[in-house]
Amino acid sequence: MASSSASKKHEWLVILPDKEGALEKRMKVRPEHLEKVRPLADAGLVPFGGAFLSELPKEGEQPKLAGSAMIAVGESREEVVEMLKKDVYTREGVWDWDKVQMWPFKTAIRKAL
Template sequence: MISNQMSLLQSSSRIFRHQRSFKFIPRHQFLRTMASAPEKFEWMVIIPDVPGKLEKRMEVRPKHFEGLKTAMEKGFFKTGGALLDEVPKEGEGLKISGSTVVAWASSKEEVMEILKGDIYAKEGVWDLEKVQIWPFKCAFREKFP
């Protein structure tokens, strides 16, 4: 019996000795080191205009649309449009107070960098100090007429 216990103890000792040669890596470190480039995600973005900039908005609008076309071709913008103060009444113009977009990016910071490059930001139409950016998970999409 003592001989069996001694043999078991010696076997255990050998196992533990070999285990010490392996380094334990905590799961969170393993996952962090195995991660590749950050995955892209949709972002809901609300960008208010600086008050009184409607005229400037309309002036640079064609250049804004040129930039949007490029960003859409790269897959950055999924949808977007003007934010309105109210539903337009028949025969009245739109009362625009900002923009909203759904963006496809790796981070909030990436979204902000793209916004800073837009003509609306460069010409002082958008108030980037008040921009709101949230991760967004779309539940459904429908084509509008």
């Protein structure tokens, strides 16, 4: 029987658009971002995430990254925001926090490509 004081984790769909003109900064700090997000993924706090594009790239073109999208897990919206505010993309001004969107989410299916 579960303890009544046990924490309840919830999924959140998070859309984090990049600030205008932040692509160069994003690419510069991307290795640090990926290094720090992997332990969060391993801990089940970010079971899905990646960059979204402004358009599909033509063959031979670099993708035009426009922001990040993820499923984040936490007890509350505030807990997830606190986790994301520690990310290098926040610290270096890549994500546009005035445009961030978050919704409670319930995964039905999840399968890697």
